[in-house]
Amino acid sequence: MNSTVVTYLSQSKELTNAISWLTKALGFDASSLVAFVIFLVACLIVVGVMSTIGGLGTYAERKISADLQMRIGPNRVGPYGILQFLADGVKMILKEDIIPSGADRFTFMLAPFLCLVGVFATLAVIPFSSGFILADLNVGIFYLVGMASLVGVGVFLGGYASNSKWSMLGGMRGASQIISYEIPATITIISIVLLAGGLSMGTLIGGQGGMPQEWYLFHNPFAFVGFFVFFIAALAETNRAPFDLPEAESELVSGYHTEYSGMRFGLFALAEYIEVFVVCGVATALFLGGYKVPFDLGTGAILVEKLGMDEMLAKNIGQLLEMGAFFTKTFALYYVVIWVRWTLPRLRVDQLMTLCWKYLTPIAIFNLLGCAVWMYAFDGKSIYSLIFETAATVAGHH
Amino acid sequence: MFTNTLFLLSAALTLGGAIAVVYSQNLMHACIYLLASFFGVAGLYACIGADFLAATQLVVYAGGVVILMLFAIMLTGGTGNNINRYGLEKIAAMGNKKTYFFAGITAILASLIVLKIIANVLKDQSTTAVITANAPTVERIGTLLATDHILAFEISSVMLLGALIGAAVISRPRKERHD
Amino acid sequence: MINLGSYLGISFALFICGILVMIARKNIIAILLGIELILNASALNFAAYTKFSNNNLDGHILSLFIIVTAAAEAAVGLGIVIRFFQLRESIHIDDAASLQN
Structure with a gap:
């Protein structure tokens, strides 16, 4: 019922042929087996690529921070130091895995995995392109919000189980920050859902177009403000600077993962970097047009028409273009996140809560109301099309 | 086949989590098992096509209630003294054999009542309603x-x-x- | 395998577990955990009857309201627990035996 990566691939003739051949060879209906294998392979690809992106995130962070501080940054391992993350990974795996003597062993071991599971589960609905989305659920964005909140539980448990006062304070701050900033983020998401008229990622992106004036970012003034509310709240939800109070080095050593060492610490770091990618991807999908490319290149119709290409080949090229558009926008946001981290100073705890409850939440609620009124008053048209229509009518009168 | 596997996993997670909540002697662990049980229930909702309910279950319970519970445990835990203000020894906070005995009796009584109510459904598996696709x-x-x-x-x-x-x-x- | 009987069985087991937790524990937060289990069991029942019995979505709506009520109950309940802890330095249910302070 939901379109998935299997739905896209089953358009090709080769897969249909392979299924019928397998059905003949095995003696039972092989379509569900093939679907399972495709899902498995796609999941492995997504997890592998995302882990690499998470690893490269640490490298990008160091390189960009070095750039901002006029240093060179990592430059020893591989060309331009690009293999630094592999060296770090090897170091983390080889390190001794220490569990503090007073720690709650079960919870201590569980916490990093909860973080990682929460982040990886959200990848199932991230729309990389119109075909390559693992599952375009009906409740896509809602599911994503629910799964991402598992990270808060992981952070809190990691802090609690370590039996250390710094970890404890870090975990407490982390959990309270995550559940507080979930509110403005979710309300902003709801205002975009109002514009699109559906919760699935396909619907949310389908209402937008390839050109910037067709994005929800420029749909109306409320959505424009909403983007910044969402982005600030997302920064706080991923515990990134200037909201990295849970891991504030100057006060809390390193926050909720003070007592973690070796690969368990690595899992926390990996989860954090992948979560940054995920929230950047969600911001792209909601506000920046997601995978849409201009001139209907995504469906490949224009290639078939003008160049006389094979239909499936044109579609595949379209998918690649869409993926390129999505990743470009997402990485641009990723750069902004890192840029913000190395530019702005850290907030105090009371300033953090003031920002959330006194500014972001009322603004988000106002945006929600504003979007609803806009949809009612202007029949869901974007500001660009309104201006265009008015100009056309004015020009028509003369 | 997918749905059956999902159903079995979810049912195992739900029941395992619930039973672990009953037997765990550590309140923090009980809360984590409760989280597992909630996830299982969300899976069970997904199996019968209640997609919105499943997502709501995840958002409300995993994101809200469980973190609230963990906060409350953390803010109140650790200072249990076993003597009440009359100088008598209290029952252990996580229960002892006596409380489990009475709980068992109550559970048996309750299960008899509930089984009496749902016996008709369990006996008669041939439901007349047409089961539609999700x-x-x-x-x-x-x-x-x-x-x-x-x-x-x-x-x-x-x-x-x-x-x-x-x-x-x-x-x-x-x-x-x-x- | 997925039929009304199995869903009712699971929900029944959840309910019994909830009752056991509620009665065997003497910690107020643990009792709240048991109440959550019981509410989940009832919500599961409504969803199962919707699927296997009549197929209109009123059962889903009822489940939604149960979830909403459970969230509100947890918030107020834990608020009361924390207030009680501030007054008595204990969250043992037997300490909550008097009506005034």
């Missing part, structure tokens, strides 16, 4: 909430507001009076 429910639930169930919807929103204010008022630290 269809998207989000739009229909939205329509129903805004038309047939609008009064309950509004009342629940007022109740949530009341709960919000009430929880804030109750747990607010009171200032000491100097007189």
Whole structure:
């Protein structure tokens, strides 16, 4: 019922042929087996690529921070130091895995995995392109919000189980920050859902177009403000600077993962970097047009028409273009996140809560109301099309 | 086949989590097992096509209730003394054999009552209703909430507001009076 | 395998577990955990009857309201627990035996 990566691939003739051949060879209906294998392979690809992106995130962070501080940054391992993350990974795996003597062993071991599971589960609905989305659920964005909140539980448990006062304070701050900033983020998401008229990622992106004036970012003034509310709240939800109070080095050593060492610490770091990618991807999908490319290149119709290409080949090229558009926008946001981290100073705890409850939440609620009124008053048209229509009518009168 | 596997996994997670909540002697661990049980219930919802309910279960329980519970455990835990103010020894906070015995008797009684009620359904497996394929429910639930169930919807929103204010008022630290 | 009987069985087991937790524990937060289990069991029942019995979505709506009520109940309940802890330095249910302070 939901379109998935299997739905896209089953358009090709080769897969249909392979299924019928397998059905003949095995003696039972092989379509569900093939679907399972495709899902498995796609999941492995997504997890592998995302882990690499998470690893490269640490490298990008160091390189960009070095750039901002006029240093060179990592430059020893591989060309331009690009293999630094592999060296770090090897170091983390080889390190001794220490569990503090007073720690709650079960919870201590569980916490990093909860973080990682929460982040990886959200990848199932991230729309990389119109075909390559693992599952375009009906409740896509809602599911994503629910799964991402598992990270808060992981952070809190990691802090609690370590039996250390710094970890404890870090975990407490982390959990309270995550559940507080979930509110403005979710309300902003709801205002975009109002514009699109559906919760699935396909619907949310389908209402937008390839050109910037067709994005929800420029749909109306409320959505424009909403983007910044969402982005600030997302920064706080991923515990990134200037909201990295849970891991504030100057006060809390390193926050909720003070007592973690070796690969368990690595899992926390990996989860954090992948979560940054995920929230950047969600911001792209909601506000920046997601995978849409201009001139209907995504469906490949224009290639078939003008160049006389094979239909499936044109579609595949379209998918690649869409993926390129999505990743470009997402990485641009990723750069902004890192840029913000190395530019702005850290907030105090009371300033953090003031920002959330006194500014972001009322603004988000106002945006929600504003979007609803806009949809009612202007029949869901974007500001660009309104201006265009008015100009056309004015020009028509003369 | 997918759905059956998902159903079996979810059922195992739900029941395992619930039983672990009963037997765990550590409140923190019990809360984690409860989280596992909630995830299992979300899976069970997904198996019968209740996609919106499954997502709501994840958002409300995993994101809200469990973290609240963990906070409450952390803010109150650790200072249990076993003597009450009359100098008598209290029952252990996580229960002892006596409480489990009485709980067992109550559970048996309750299960007899409930089994009597649902016996007809369990005996008669040939349900007459036509079981349709799972269809998207989000739009229909939205329509129903805004038309047939609008009064309950509004009342629940007022109740949530009341709960919000009430929880804030109750747990607010009171200032000491100097007189 | 997925039929009304199995869903009712699971929900029944959840309910019994909830009752056991509620009665065997003497910690107020643990009792709240049991109440959550019981509410989940009832919500599961409504969803199962919707699927296997009549196919209109009123059961889903009822489940939604149960979830909403459970969230409100948890918030107020834990607020009361924390207030009680501030007054008595204990969250043992037997300490909550008097009506005044």
